[in-house]
Amino acid sequence: MTRVLIVLGIGAAVFWVFSLVDCAVQPPSRHRGVSKGAWIAIVALIPVLGGVLWFVLGRARPQTSRVIAPDDDPTFLGTLKGVHDQDERIRLLEEELARLDSESDDPTPEQKRGENPAPDQDDPAPDGKH
Numbered sequence: 001m002t003r004v005l006i007v008l009g010i011g012a013a014v015f016w017v018f019s020l021v022d023c024a025v026q027p028p029s030r031h032r033g034v035s036k037g038a039w040i041a042i043v044a045l046i047p048v049l050g051g052v053l054w055f056v057l058g059r060a061r062p063q064t065s066r067v068i069a070p071d072d073d074p075t076f077l078g079t080l081k082g083v084h085d086q087d088e089r090i091r092l093l094e095e096e097l098a099r100l101d102s103e104s105d106d107p108t109p110e111q112k113r114g115e116n117p118a119p120d121q122d123d124p125a126p127d128g129k130h
Contacts, residue, residue, distance in 0.1 A: 019052075023039050
């Protein structure tokens with residue numbers, strides 16, 4: 001019986017010190033109810049019960065921001081345009097591509113007349129002959 005009391009006493013002392021240190025190192029914004037100094041006094045003057053009160057009532061839980069995937073975020077989904085808008089954009093791009101393609105297939109004015117373009121004057125033959 002004596003051994004059990006000694007173990008419980010040591011456990012209570014460890015819990016008391018742990019709760020006192022935890023209360024002291026928490027920022028004042030994480031204390032609920034009364035001020036930080038009042039919580040330290042409660043934990044120090046009422047050893048085991050003060051620690052239990054601190055962990056149950058006094059210590060505020062940290063506010064974690066929940067990460068939302070883009071396909072679950074309503075604000076992100078509101079910024080997306082509908083499928084119809086995407087189809088319209090694809091159609092316009094295909095028309096532009098087809099127009100550019102048909103312009104590159106058209107012969108140049110020199111090719112229409114059957115003339116060869118003038119040779120480059122900046123690139124003479126190495127032997128001086130043309």
